[in-house]
Amino acid sequence: MLLTMTDKELHRIRMIEDVIDRRLSGTQAARHLGVTARHVYRLVGCYKSGGVEGLLSERRGKPSNRSYPVELRSQVLAVIREHYHDFGPKLISEKLAHHHEIHLGVETLRRWMIAAGIWVPHSQRKLRIYQPRQRRDCLGELIQIDGSHHDWFEGRSPKCCLLVFIDDATGRLMHLRFSDTESTFDYLAATRRYIELHGRPVAFYSDRHSIFHVSKRDAHTARITQYGRALQELNIELICANSSQAKGRVEQANQTLQDRLIKEMRLEGINTIEEANEWLPCFIADFNDRFAKVPKFPKDLHRPFCGDVSDMDDIFAWHGTRVLSNALTFQYDKVLYLIDPTEENSRLSGETVKVLDYPDGRLAVMYGERILECRIFDKLAKVDQGQIVENKRLGAVLSLAQKKQDELERADLRTRSRRMPKRRAQQRAIGRNPALE
Template identity: 60%
Template sequence: MLVTMSQKELDRIPVLQQLCDKRLTQSRAAKLLNLSIRQVQRLLNRYQIEGAAGLSSRKRGKPANNRAPDELRFKILMLLREKYSDFGPTLAAEKLLERHCIRISTETLRNWMTADGLWVPHSRRKPRVYQPRYQRDCLGELVQIDGSHHDWFEGRADKCCLLVFIDDATGRLMHLHFCETESAFDYMNATRQYIEKHGKPVAYYSDKHAVFRVSQAETRQTGVTQFGRVLHDMAIELICANSSQAKGRVERANKTLQDRLVKEMRLENISSIESANHWVETFVSDFNRRFARPAKYPKDLHRPVQETPAELADIFAWHELRTLSKSLTFQYDKILYLLDPTEENTRIAGQKIEVFDYPDGTLAFKYAHRTLSYQAFDKLACVDQGAIVDNKRLGAVLRLAQVHQDEREQDGKRERSKKMPKRRAQARVQEQLKAINPVLANPAEFRASLKR
């Protein structure tokens, strides 16, 4: 019969053999084996009668005294197959206690699930293969971009976001831009600054942020984000990484910047986004001098910018489409816009016009590259009692007053559309109201002028 022995039991054989040959005393053997003299006597008797097999533990191969009943094991495994087949041992143990009042240790449950095929230990799993990716060959061939949210000013100002542009071939910081949020307009502004300084790279490498990649629901509509449309118009490819490790160069750069850049700004006493953006080029130059390395090939793949400043302004604006009604009106961001009733505008009634919402808050409306002149009426502004309105605008004002009353009755103080860019200024709304009627922009001021 084959007997399994542990290494500890095997190490006792030479000592007991010397004890049998009377080359050791029992007290000396007890000290060598770290056992009592009585236990050494028992082992010696079993060794003389049964040989080396007598030293193996009598408990080996027998169930433990505190072993869980087989009925409980079958019940737990049945529950796991029915309700928790994809749960790990730790979570499954928690749910068994919470939902079924069954207390079982995590390791016991792990052994049961492993034996039953419900769990595969990590040591037995097939290792995932992560092949290294060689860095690109030339400067400007691939630029990794990412936003890093951090307390950059260490409490001297609010937390903000740093947009990082780093070249894949050289590890050079190409551009840093501080902003309040990681929005499409912030990336547009930073990208325009980048291309004006370096030119147009071949491709940008980003994560799956909503600025770069549309969701499944949005795919049915346009299939491209505003930032993606900008890069398409600029002939720059946009590649989204499948994981954070894939764009590890910019991720590691973020960690370095959160250490070095924060301390440098502390020494320079920089406490605002504006001052940080003004100074950051000094840090970039010093950083690249220390850490950047030459590319494999010296060719620079950045392309010069051929577009005019006016074309760039249109490309880097927020684009939307609106349908022009038969009355030559359309809505954008809950504001009604009215085109002049000219013969040229009448011919495009029912057509799609394009909205250009610029980063500075100004608007432009175009049809087939023709800029349309307009007047605006704010749907959210209150029509003041006794306001003086031109006769030709009376119908629009009455319709909007009715809409405003319905909203007020529903206790719905509405805000601007959340889909629109988040930087519309109240001053611009006031200018748009003045385009219709000065009374609507500031009724109190108008009344005061009448009294004077």
């Protein structure tokens, strides 16, 4: 019995025994126990009549009067096992109140789930072990890619994104490119430059960003992104990592660059993205001389691109499909295009054509391997392209949206479709292309 007592109960027993043995007076014991002398003599009587058990509460071992019924606990645990077996206590509490009209505290649910073995406390969970992975054997076998959003110019220019390409076997920086956002067209432009410099690697290793991976399970949704389609045509494998730790090489490089690259650009007086992109090859060469490793095997697995510039343009364009109407027309970016009604084209009504939207604003329409001549029938004047936001940080996009909204408040302009890629900003920077006008 003494083994189940608390320290407070053991201390009280010793005080009562001292009072009985006349080593303490009732007043002195009351002062030590924080009770009245009358209550001390009451405890002395209970000890003399019932021994040590007489000092224990009669409610010991019995359920509290404020406890929930056993039937409710069984019902709640059955509902959790059936519908919410992988939910946390907080979310379960919300779902029980919303769907089952059962209102319980989060900690009550947590205790019930722990006792039933449904929930494991964080202190008892096994640590997840991330074992280091050996580097690949050859240069160009695996290239890790990632975008790093940061205040790279320390307030001298708006925050932007640095696209990083690093070789897994050697740790070499293969290519760096600053861009306003982390979009599909930015990655396509950076990848094209990479291939022009080094050739085609065996595989790119990325995260599960929507640029690289389609997470929707809808059967009607294409299971490949525009970037994945481009790599597929180049015969380059695209591998998506399940965690940041899996592509730790490029994550560590990002941390190093956020320290060294920022300070180097400050010393060089570089304040804009254009200046930085022009200077980056010098930084890459110096960085690789200092930190690059020697590969296990000296063979370079990069393959040359077998094609001309036009093939490269087609691969790195935005590909879309349209169905021709009976009048040989299709709508793209809220612009109506007319296919030339030649004798050969007259049989194409209802057929699906491929639309190639180039970053510089050009547009090409293809049926199979044949290019179809077309012209614009109806074009909206003074319109701007809606954006597909495919970046991890929305700051730059929201800033641009606010400027556009201010312009629309002053002039009643119509907007274009939101389903098109972000290229109008690049088009304005390059200069208006009069194609198809």
